Amino acid sequence: MTVRMKIAVDAMGGDNAPQTVVEGVERARDEYSDLEFILFGKKSEIKSYLKSEVHIKIVHTDEVISMNDEPVKAIRTKKNSSMVLAAKAVKDKEADAFFSCGNTGALLAAGLLIVGRIKGISRPGLLSTLPVLSGDGSGAFNLLDSGANAENKPEHLHQYAILGKYYAQRVRGIKNPRIGLLNNGTEPHKGSKVTQEAYQLLNTDDTLNFVGNVEANAILKGAADVVVADGFTGNAVLKAIEGAASAMIHLLKNMIMDSGLTGKLGAMLLKSSLSGLKDKMDQSRYGGAVLLGVKAPVVKAHGASDDAAVYYTLRQIHKMLVEKMTPDLVSYFSHKG
Structure with a gap:
């Protein structure tokens, strides 16, 4: 049975x-x-x-x-x-x-x-999966916490790294996922007291493949497989990415419609490529947000x-x-x- x-x-x-x-x-x-x-x-x-x-x-x-x-x-x-x-x-x-x-x-x-x-x-977090837009665009990264908690302590961020590692290994099949800490600079001393202390916890954990601080402008380029953040910052970044993707598709459509016959003919020739771009930016194909x-x-x-x-x-x-x-x-x- x-x-x-x-x-x-x-x-x-x-x-x-x-x-x-x-x-x-x-x-x-x-x-x-x-x-x-x-x-x-x-x-x-x-x-x-x-x-x-x-x-x-x-x-x-x-x-x-x-x-x-x-x-x-x-x-x-x-x-x-x-x-x-x-x-x-x-x-x-x-x-x-x-x-x-x-x-x-x-x-x-x-x-x-x-x-x-x-x-x-200590505090479960929300994990979202987002596309990596560099290279062939087939990659993705996990963002954790993406909105379950407005504030976090350094030990929470450390646990998010462990949770994110397990998810990336089991669900996405990444053997040794790269863990990055979202910050306003790549140097170890950058950021708030929370991120500085979290950096030390992550950096001294031999079970994690910690690649250091990553900036928001690098995460869509594949700087890490798992990006760790406090819930307030993570949710703000998530909404910014979602909003930018939606606005870009809308802007592209308007530009094509306003470009006259030549632009529309060009869009027809590029239809498969434009469809591929839309698919790459479609977050839903990776599933939903997981409360880990x-x-x-x-x-x-x-x-x-x-x-x-x-x-x-x-x-x-x-x-x-x-x-x-x-x-x-x-x-x-x-x-x-």
């Missing part, structure tokens, strides 16, 4: 739920025979988009956490919401991972308060995700489960403690 891994899905989270969530789930279900899904949400709405219930279970709930809800309050008061019940399924060992496109703050709260942090982890440091995979996709983005994120979760990344982290920090 095949033992399938189970992913608990907040089917009502996101701008286009449940349609895009259901479509993405079915695509992942059809590709991975070792997966089952538990969809939490409004049963009639979910079923209206579902082509087949094979390896899919629906748990009905009318309660939903909206994007405007205050995160911690929503988790504590909307106990029958699709997000809370999905997180609880993981806590109760009914599912192996938790996925949502919903309220980011609420997902972080659910991960911390319901799923629970790994013993030995909790007892099971907790992953958040963008609220505006389409079915492809949902599928990519479920593929990412499948890889995390197959590689047993979280159990290995639990083991590592239990021995370290």
Whole structure:
């Protein structure tokens, strides 16, 4: 008998739920025979988009956490919401991972308060995967913390480096990932007291391939495989990259449309190249943002995700489960403690 891994899905989270969530789930279900899904949400709405219930279970709930809800309050008061019940399924060992496109703050709260942090982890962080645009553009890097914590201590940044290393090794297949510390200069003495002390912790940890400080203008060029930052700075950098990518595509489209017949003909000739550029800058193909440091995979996709983005994120979760990344982290920090 095949033992399938189970992913608990907040089917009502996101701008286009449940349609895009259901479509993405079915695509992942059809590709991975070792997966089952538990969809939490409004049963009639979910079923209206579902082509087949094979390896899919629906748990009905009318309660939903909206994007405007205050995160911690929503988790504590909307106990029958699709997000809370999905997180609880993981806590109760009914599912192996938790996925949502919903309220980011609420997902972080659910991960911390319901799923629970790994013993030995001081402060779980949010890991995002972003494209490297230099060379052939096929590379990527991980940014951690990308927004779970506004402030961090040096020891938190050290733990993020360890968490990021595990993710890069297990999910991305990088044997000895290069760890960089995001700073306003490459010299060891640069930055705040926190980054200076974090530099020393990272530099003296022989288990890490620490390449030193990296500046923001170097991370898209592939300066490191894992870039460590406090949550405030990491989130600001993440939003800046996302905004710049979106603005560049928009500007390019406007320039083509305003360039007359010659420009449009040129764009037609370069259509495949321009499409390739858009794909390289598409963050969703790497999956969602992972809350690392909790007892099971907790992953958040963008609220505006389409079915492809949902599928990519479920593929990412499948890889995390197959590689047993979280159990290995639990083991590592239990021995370290």
